[in-house]
Amino acid sequence: MIEILTPAEVDRARETGALVGTILATLKERVTVGTNLLEIDAWTKEMILEAGAESCYVDYAPSFGNGPFGHYICTGVNDAVLHGLPRDYALAQGDLLSLDLAIKLRGFAADAAISFVVGAEGSNEDQKLIETTQKALEAGIAAAGPNAKIGDLSYAMGAVIKAAGYKVNLEFGGHGIGSTMHQDPHVSNDGRPGRGYKLRPGLLLALEPWIMTDTNKLIMDKDGWTLRSATGCRTAHTEHTIAITETGAEILTLPRS
Template sequence: MIELRTPAEIEEMRAAGRFVASVLEATSKAAAVGVNLLDLDALAHEMIRKAGAESCYIDYHPSFGASPFGKVICTSVNDAVLHGLPHDYRLKDGDLLSLDFAASVNGWVSDSAISLVVGTPRGEDLKLIDTTERALAAGIEAARVGNKIGDISRAIQDVAKAGGYSVNTDFGGHGVGRTMHGDPHIPNAGRPGRGLPLKPGLVIAIEPWFLHTTDRIFTDPDGWTLRSADGSRGAHSEHTVAITEDGPIVLTARG
């Protein structure tokens, strides 16, 4: 079911957005050569505890997950691009790390993701990250009253195509509110002018993710982590966005 939020409810959602942004800022800053993924999860967990927030991940068990997630942040490294389950791995120089985090504050959820290079970057990784960020910006710009879901999807797709990347539509954006995942689904490719009309009060997570040389993925033996079919690296960017008469509001804006 698609739910529209009042202006007052959107204001209430800002606290969750600020908190999610703060956790991504802290974990991104902490990510360095030699840091264990489990340490990043512990940092996010401690921030949740101190803020009195609730994790959206730790008990999350959708149909595509092998078991409850059990951690509070997704840490996807190199050829992993989505749902990376934190495990005993120390980051190495040049690793491409994607962090995806969602939490509930006072009953409202926000969801966001960021990708970065640990240590010495590769030019191709920086280009991939930049493309996901520009695709996210294009999707947000299209999230305006009077447009449709397809306009967001096509805006993302156009940036990916211009960068030379293909698009997987198995996983994409989604509605956000009292729960992490709701309607509508927002594919990262589509046709402009098609799909659900965008109305004031719709709150959505827009999340482009691309792989260097494929759009095919498979599930790691851990039952969660999604990896590229050919071993190429992936990047992921995401914000929670409220659609209003005055334009899109990025609830998870960082900095």
Template sequence: MIELKTAKEIDKMAVTGQFVAHVLATLADSAEPGVNLMQLEHQARAMVADRGATSCYWDYSPSFGRGPFRNVICLSVNDAVLHGLPWDYVLHSGDLLKLDFAVSIDGWVADSARTVVVGDSADAADTALIESTRRALAAGIAAAVPGGHLGDISAAIGEVAAAAGYAVNTEFGGHGLGRTMHEDPHVPNRGKKGRGMVLRPGLTLALEPWWGRGTNRLTIDPDGWTLRSADGSNTAHSEHTIAITEHGPRVLTTT
């Protein structure tokens, strides 16, 4: 079922979104060479507790994971792209770190992700990869207008990937959200314009373009969560929570 939110409810989601954006910005600044992923996890836990927020990841048990997820943030490095389970890993200069974070505050959820290069030795191809997901996210947001179709968003995202030469996996993509982290509809990162449900004011979505420098196929780690590119190529992921309003798209996960 898809629930359209009122303007006041969207404002409440924006409060959550501001906190999500603040946490991601703080952790991105902390992600320096020599920092352990578990340090970032515990920093996120402390920020969640201080704010009185509720993690959407802690005890999350979807069909594609192995048992409850017992962390508050997904941290995926280099070829890992989604659902990265934080572990005892020390970051190195040049690592591509994906931070994906979702919480609920006063019953309203926001979800966002960003990719950063650790240190100051970024590879040009990795930088181009990250920028492509950011451009695709901006294109998807621009297509999220009342009267349009869900396929318009997917097509806008996929066109950016195709133009840059990246293959798109449609198994995991964007999604509805609001009172819970994952709600209908599914928003694939590739689609056709004019297809799918009509976009109406009050619809809230998490748009999340992600892909790798090589294949669009994924493998899963023995931890039962972390998804990696099947060919070991580096990956990137960008995500915002947005609301469709009468005046166009509103990004909720900004500071």
């Protein structure tokens, strides 16, 4: 299903996006060395419920997971890049943490992710990983607009990732979003320009470039959810939900100022 939202519906999605961005920014401020991943999940639950919103993850049970997910946020540490199931783990100095959050408010969902190093600046390679995902996301957003094709966005993100020396995994990528978290069209993190669905004003997309230092292969934990790099290398993940407008694209998941 591909949804095209009305201007009033996009306004409601803006509220959801701002909440997602604000929660992620708050979590980044709170997280310190020694913070437990289960604490992060509890903080997220509290903020979601206080806002009158609902989690897109608690009852999430797709075919590729050992569902339902049962938690409020995805927490990936170091080599864990996607669908990180919160567990009893205290973060250490220098851990590379990825947080992925999707919630629904007033009928519309928004989805975003951030990566950062805990308690430190991080190594040059860590910073390069994170910055590459951020730059790839910026390139994908810059390529978005009415009459652009999905392949234009995919190509823009993939070009940044490959120019930085990383490989691209095409199993998981971005997606349409609206009254539900995951919708068509799928947005790969690499592709061919001029191909795929033509974007229209009112379409919402969650763009999410993610990379691994020295591989494009994933392995799954025994928890049936957490996806890690096959080589144990470090990983990073950045995501925003955007709305296609008459003139380009608007980022919905920025934190409230």
